[in-house]
Amino acid sequence: MKNNKISLAEVARAAGVSKMTASRVIRDEGGFSEKTRHKVMAEVDRLGYLPNRLATVFAGDKKSTFVGVSIPELGNEIFAQLLEGIDRKLVAFAHQTVLGMTEHALDQEEAWIETVLSWQPAGLIVTGRSHSPRAMQLLKGAGIPIVEIWDFNSNPLDMCVGLNHFDSGYSMGRYLGELGYTKFGYVGTSHDTANAASSRLAGFTKAAEDAGGTVKKKLLLKDVPGFYTGLYGTEQLLAAHKDVDVIFYQNDNMAVGGYEYCRRQGLEIPRDIGIAGWGDLPIASIQPYRLTSIAVPHLRIGQIAAEMLLAQVNQQPIKRTRDVGFKLIPGSTCRMQLKPDIDETIDHSKT
Structure with missing residues (x-):
């Protein structure tokens, strides 16, 4: 097992070289023979020495390879996929992710930003556009x-990538x-800090009203947006408003839960009620x-965010904003399309 308590001085002593020479070898700075390199690296492996990369950065000897990345939660597969895209790209270019989870709380994000900036990272990737005044000051x-x-x-x-x-x-x-459809329902989770979901609901409500309909019920649950939340949320919504003819959910997982509740109640979809999700999550592909x-x-x-940050680190020209767009997927969980030209996926991609 590697032992990070072994010091550079011990490595140098075991290899029969000076501490400065051992340091140059480990940082691959040159000025030493191949024989010396071999002796030092052999002792590094034997003793299990781990260089203090953070101390090296603080000393000003090397550029940081740390990138701070904050996401609200790992349990939500959407953010897990964002993180995967970021990490894949950063690792490919020898950078490391320093992860922070904010739980949709601005004060937690602020505390994380203050901490991670003290580590002198190469850059930061933060989720969302809303930050506390103190966090804004720190970021700027x-x-x-x-x-x-x-x-x-x-x-x-500075830079941004996402969708409207x-x-x-x-x-x-x-x-x-x-x-x-004219009698709409919505099932989601509390939008106190989930600004993206809140924006989606605002857009959905405006469109429903523009179409001459009404959103009969907006059910915001104090829970995570998962299968069971969608199931019991649908039960609550339909208990209060039996005349709702279509329900829009915060994400696909909730929509699948809602579909299951309707099926158990003997409702035929889409004849009796329409079901619509958001996100095109993996669960939808196996239904x-x-x-x-x-x-x-x-x-x-996630990949684009990492690419933008790395380009900026390397002082390369970069487009500072990227709207990736989205695609509307007509499905069998809503009524038959009234127009023949909307049978296929409707693409709102920007890139």
């Missing part, structure tokens, strides 16, 4: 590349209105029906 004064992801902002602090969540919600509401949804390139957003 950081002097490093910063990428805001997920919720597109045409005027970011209001537009995605509006697109779904307009589509459902075109299918003849015996095609879920009406909005597809979002989660993994690609």
Whole structure:
């Protein structure tokens, strides 16, 4: 097992060289023979020495390879996919992710930003466009590349990649209105800090009203947006408003839960009620029906964010904002399309 308590001086002594020479070998700075390199690296392996990369950065001898990445939660597979896209790209270019989870709380994000900046990272990737005043001050004064992801902002602090969540919600509401639905319902989770979901709901509500319909019930649950939340949320919504003819869910997992509740109650979908999700999550691909949804390139957003940050680190020209768009997926969980030209996926991609 590697032992990070072994010191550089011990490595140098075991190899029969000076501490300075051992340091140059480990950092591959040159000025030593191949024989010396072999002796030093052999002792590094034998003793299990781990260089203090952070101390090296603080000493100003080397550029940091750390990139701070904050996401709200790992349990939500959308953010897990964003993180995977970021990490894959960073690792490919010898950078390491320093992860922080904010739980949708601005004060937690602020504390994480303050901590991670003290480690002198190469850059930061933060989720969302809303930050506390103190966090905004810290980010603006950081002097490093910063990428805001997920919720597109045409005027970011530094760089931004994401999608317009209001537009995605509006697109779904307009589509459902075109299918003849007039009594809409919504099932999601608390939007106190989940600004992207709140924006989607606002867009959906506006589209429903523009189509001459009404959102009969907006059910916001104090829970995580999962299968069971969708199931019992649908039960609550329909208990209060039996006349709702279509339900839009915060994400596909909730929509699948809602579908299951309706099926158990003997409701035929889409004859009796329509079901629409958001995100085009993996669960939708294994259902015996095609879920009406909005597809979002989660993994690609993460990859683009890392690419933008690395380009900035290397002082390469970069487009500072990227709207990746979305695709509306008509499915069998809503009524038959009234227009023949909307049978296929409707693409709102920007890139």
